[in-house]
Amino acid sequence: MRFQLLRSPSPSSSCCGYQIPFQPSNGVLLLRSSPMKIPKSHTKKKLSQSRRASEVLAYYGLTTPPYKLDALEPYMSKRTLELHWGEHHRHYVDSLNKQLTNSPLYGYTMEELIKVTYNNGNPIPEFNNAAQVWNHDFFWESMQPDGGNLPCGGLLQQIEKDFGSFSNFRDEFVHSAMTLFGSGWVWLILKTNERRLSVVRTSNAICPLVWGDIPIICLDMWEHAYYLDYKDDKRTYAINFIDHLVSWHAVTSRMMRAEAFVNLGEPKIPVA
Amino acid sequence: MELEDMVVAAYNKGDPHPPFVHAAQIWNHDFFWQSMKPGGGGEPSGRLMELIERDFGSYERMIKELKHAALTQFGSGWAWLAYKANRLEVGNAVNPCPSEKDNKLVVAKTPNAVNPLLWDYSPLLAIDVWEHAYYLDYENRRADYVSTFLDKLVSWEVVSSRLENAINRATERAKVDEKRRQDDDVEATSRKPVEMYLDSDNDDSETE
Numbered sequence A: 001m002r003f004q005l006l007r008s009p010s011p012s013s014s015c016c017g018y019q020i021p022f023q024p025s026n027g028v029l030l031l032r033s034s035p036m037k038i039p040k041s042h043t044k045k046k047l048s049q050s051r052r053a054s055e056v057l058a059y060y061g062l063t064t065p066p067y068k069l070d071a072l073e074p075y076m077s078k079r080t081l082e083l084h085w086g087e088h089h090r091h092y093v094d095s096l097n098k099q100l101t102n103s104p105l106y107g108y109t110m111e112e113l114i115k116v117t118y119n120n121g122n123p124i125p126e127f128n129n130a131a132q133v134w135n136h137d138f139f140w141e142s143m144q145p146d147g148g149n150l151p152c153g154g155l156l157q158q159i160e161k162d163f164g165s166f167s168n169f170r171d172e173f174v175h176s177a178m179t180l181f182g183s184g185w186v187w188l189i190l191k192t193n194e195r196r197l198s199v200v201r202t203s204n205a206i207c208p209l210v211w212g213d214i215p216i217i218c219l220d221m222w223e224h225a226y227y228l229d230y231k232d233d234k235r236t237y238a239i240n241f242i243d244h245l246v247s248w249h250a251v252t253s254r255m256m257r258a259e260a261f262v263n264l265g266e267p268k269i270p271v272a
Numbered sequence B: 001m002e003l004e005d006m007v008v009a010a011y012n013k014g015d016p017h018p019p020f021v022h023a024a025q026i027w028n029h030d031f032f033w034q035s036m037k038p039g040g041g042g043e044p045s046g047r048l049m050e051l052i053e054r055d056f057g058s059y060e061r062m063i064k065e066l067k068h069a070a071l072t073q074f075g076s077g078w079a080w081l082a083y084k085a086n087r088l089e090v091g092n093a094v095n096p097c098p099s100e101k102d103n104k105l106v107v108a109k110t111p112n113a114v115n116p117l118l119w120d121y122s123p124l125l126a127i128d129v130w131e132h133a134y135y136l137d138y139e140n141r142r143a144d145y146v147s148t149f150l151d152k153l154v155s156w157e158v159v160s161s162r163l164e165n166a167i168n169r170a171t172e173r174a175k176v177d178e179k180r181r182q183d184d185d186v187e188a189t190s191r192k193p194v195e196m197y198l199d200s201d202n203d204d205s206e207t208e
Helices: A044-054 A078-100 A110-121 A126-141 A153-163 A166-179 A223-230 A234-245 A248-258 B003-014 B019-034 B046-056 B059-072 B142-153 B156-190
Strands: A184-191 A196-203 A214-220 B077-084 B104-111 B122-128
Touching: A078 A126, A078 A223, A110 A126, A126 A214, A153 A166, A153 A196, A153 A248, A166 A184, A166 A196, A166 A234, A184 A248, A214 A248, A223 A234, B003 B019, B019 B122, B046 B059, B046 B104, B046 B156, B059 B077, B059 B104, B059 B122, B059 B142, B077 B156, B122 B156
Parallel strands: none
Antiparallel strands: A184 A196, A184 A214, B077 B104, B077 B122
16 A cells, blocks of 8 residues: 655644544545534634634545556556546545545545445445445555566465465466456455465455455456456456466565464565 | 246345356346347337326436436446336235225346346346446446437337236236135135034033
8 A cells, every 4th residue: 555745734723623643545645633622612703714724634545556557468458457547446536535525434544444334244335435446456556567477485385375286276266256246356365363365255345354354465356347358258367367467576565564463373484 | 937937036035046146147138138129219108108207207307217226336237117016925915905006117226136026026127237238338438328228229119018018917916916805805704603612511512
């Protein structure tokens, strides 16, 4: 997740305003300070003046993929990326920002927002947009030009431990992608309670964060992700993703971060 | 078994068996192809138009609702115009004053493979809003696809004929319900009085 450098917040000029503690979220530009407790002596006019002086609003922004839009050719065409990122992903971000104006949900990090709006299985309307924004960010960062091939060192050992062999994992991943009905995502996750890697599918916008698991790779199986390039050939799309697009560097760094939360046993020091 | 019955049976009231998605999607797509024709579009007429104006206020409002349903279906799914007969599938629930006005046209949207047959509605028109239906021709512009469908492709004649079938089906079922209610009444009134053996010195049983 990329964090953008932030301006430090200006102190609130109303005498009893205090700031919502700042948490980084993707593309946050400015910090909002909002007065929460208003003494009765403040007239409405004074209040609105002081608010105007200090209130700045933050919005979720559209982060760009860490590569040019034509960098994933021929496995994912430039046109697909232009539409997928420029239209679909952007639409989710804009809709989310629109839904969050004047909403009590304002101010969360993206991951917290997803868990809160999931509402334990009864998602509120903001969930779809929030989760899709996060899922797509995760997806762009799961890929790289000249990706694929094999993971190295400790990561490969972990996959072999949990799936038997790398090709088992690959087969399971592709099989999940092909058997998903409707729109959804295929994930490689680290299950926090079972402490192992696993392949799961989710529908529509659901993301394994809501179950407390740690996502490691994701593949967008919504038709808009592959229809222009592969039409209905989901198998080739998934195979090309695993063989040529997935960024094992990103995966390794995510695994390292995940091991801060989940104890996977002795660290696997890669042998040179 | 008819495909429609298979769809409803496989749905298993919300806990679908594996054949459900395939059966339902076959039915949905057949329905979708038949809803279109070259040189389609225009406006409906006759009974269909009357009912649209009665239940939605105006044709434009119905179109607006249908487009809204198609555009707000999140993920894959379908948008429908259906005829709702307002019956309960419970044996003894009968409408005491049945009238044609209880049956309405409704707009609905369903996810993935679900269709209004499962709610005991009679579908009249389907719009496929799975992305595969429009992505090659319209890319992400679902609104353009739906507008073009309604302006240039939809076959209102087919929809009208489906409506006639739906109305006939509803009247038939209403008649069956009515007959069942009358039979129940007849049975209740003609039931023979139960023989009662009273605990008394007199051993004779009371009969009429």
